[in-house]
Amino acid sequence: MTFIPVILSGGAGTRLWPVSREFHPKPFIRLPDSQSLLQKAFLRAAALPDVAEILTVTNRELFFKTEDEYREINHSRMATSFILEPFGRNTSAAVVAAALHVSKTYGNDATLLILAADHLISDHAAFADAVGKARDLAEKGYLVTLGIRPDAPETGYGYIEASGTQVNRFVEKPSAQKAAEYLAAGNYLWNSGIFCFKAGTVLSQFEEHAGDILNAVKECFDESRVVTADGFSQTDLEASRFEGVPSISIDYALMEKSNQLAVVPCDIGWSDVGSWNAIGALAGADGSGNCIEGEALLHDSKNCYVRGEDRMVGMVGVSDLVVIDTADALLVAHKERTQEVKEIVRQLSERGHESSKIHRMVHRPWGTYTVLGGGERFKIKRIEVKPGASLSLQMHYHRSEHWIVVNGMAKVINGETETLVNTNESTYIPAGNRHRLENPGKLPLVMIEVQCGDYLAEDDIVRFEDTYGRV
Incomplete structure (x- = not known):
């Protein structure tokens, strides 16, 4: 009976701006102990018994950053798989894609545990106990959710009215008065968003209650590119097909309609860390x-x-x-x-302000760049390239670039020439030249880049070859 924890990692985390942004969302926020919420979710899942692999569903733009996060803490070399979405389509699409992957790889009897990447759980022993009970119920054909016993009249969470492990109904986020009534009643639980079910069960329930979502994701999944290696799998969901998938949460699409529900009431020190x-x-x-x-x-x-x-x-x-x-x-x-x-993030987005999307330091598959300053026709960046990594073979129409190496050594393709640029040396890339930057050494390459031109935005880039599949 194969067991697969599935980490859903995405969301804007707009209430945690300015640390959380579109391309550095809430799961990557570091807590006082220096671990990110995503890393904690991974370690929590990896510590459960009988885990075959950890499957992560995330945005394609966040894949390499997610890999870096896991690489820091995956000392046990737990097998990892990824499903990469070209854009968000809510939790129903993510769960169906995960269930299709698990069903194809391990069969319909394999059990999925759906976890959010941005939640915090402090009582790991109680969590493992609750998951064990959920797995037992999932084996009997139930769609199981973990229900958190409330300790306050919280208005920011959805509730579950329950009788033991029986789900009576799901309740929307209540008013303060209703939340106080639910707390006093004693049989209402917070909806944690943690689910457990067999792959075959959840797929058959989607077929019965939300067949349009199942069929749309399946068509996309069947045409998606899959890369497999020892202990690793990556599925890139095909963008044009995925665009047609309805965007709806699993709560609305399935959990509120199914008659095969069960809940495990628990106290696990759970928080969605929402503010x-x-x-x-x-x-x-x-x-x-x-x-x-x-x-x-x-x-x-x-x-x-x-x-x-x-x-x-x-x-x-x-x-x-x-x-x-x-x-x-x-x-x-x-x-x-x-x-x-x-509301601040909403206004920034309406104005097209970059601080709603990115930080000054931006993570890329090859390393990072940090915007140091700029003006009307120039921009200055600090670029750091990982050992052995390279940027894409690319061209800019509207800007030229000056590169000054301050640490390490750069291998540079500039038009038809290839040169090595050492520390305290520089090179010039004219607009329109095909060029590539590579770090051939064993130490990080650090450069200062000065851009000059009429248009300096990041979308002035044409990629011809790319190690990371971004062409």
Whole structure:
């Protein structure tokens, strides 16, 4: 009876801006212990008994970053598989794709455990016990969810009305009054979004209740590119087919319609870490109730959460504030209104502002680049290339580039020539020239790039060859 934990990793995490952004979403946020939520989800899944592999469903743009996150902590060399979405289509599509992969690889009797990459669970023993009970129910043909016993009248979660392991109904996020009533009643549970079922069960239930989603994902899955190696599998969902998949959550599409439901009530120290208040609660507070990460000095201030990255933060005579300082964006919010941070992100997106999507430091398969500054016709970047890695063979129509090597050695293709550029040397790439940058050494290559031209946005790029399949 094969057991496959499935990590669903995506979402914008707009309430955790400016650390969470479209191309650096919530699962990659580092907690005070320096591990990301995604890494914690992986380790939590890998610690369960009888795991055959860990399957991750994520956006194609986040694949290499996800691999880097896993590489840091996968010391047991747990087998990993990936399903890469070209864009988000909510949890139903992700779960069906995962079930099709597991059914094809291991058969319909294999069991899936659906986990969110951005949740936090503090009681690992209780979690393992709850998963064991869920697996037993899944073996009997149930679609099982873990229901969290509430300890507060929370209005941000959906609820499940239950009688033992029987699901009576799912309830939408309630008003404060209703949430208090649910807490007092004693038979309502928070819907954790953690599910367990056999591959054949969930596919047959989708066929019965949401056949349009099943058929659309299956057509896409059958035409998708699959790469397999020892202990590794990667499925790239075909974009034109995936575009036709309905975008709907598994709760709406299936769980609220099925008559094969069961719930495991549990206390596992679960949190969806949905706001800066929740993140701040993980850091220890001083005698004034202030939680500080990074460098900050507070005077006559109380009950504040401060997270700084690159510079000193000073606060005087304030209380109940959240201050999140990053290299290119600063958030100041009242603690009681941190759920409204998503409104700032909405406005940024409407204006097309880059800070809704990326940080100044941007991760790429080959390494990172950091925007240091710029003006009307120029931009300055710090580029770091991993040992043995290379950028694509590419061309820019509207800009030329000057490269200065400050650490390591670069192998450069520039038009028809190939040269080695050493530390304290430079080269010039005219607009229109095909070029490629490679790090042939064993140490990181660090360069300063100066771009000059009429148009300096990242979409001024034509790729001809690429190690990472981005042509």
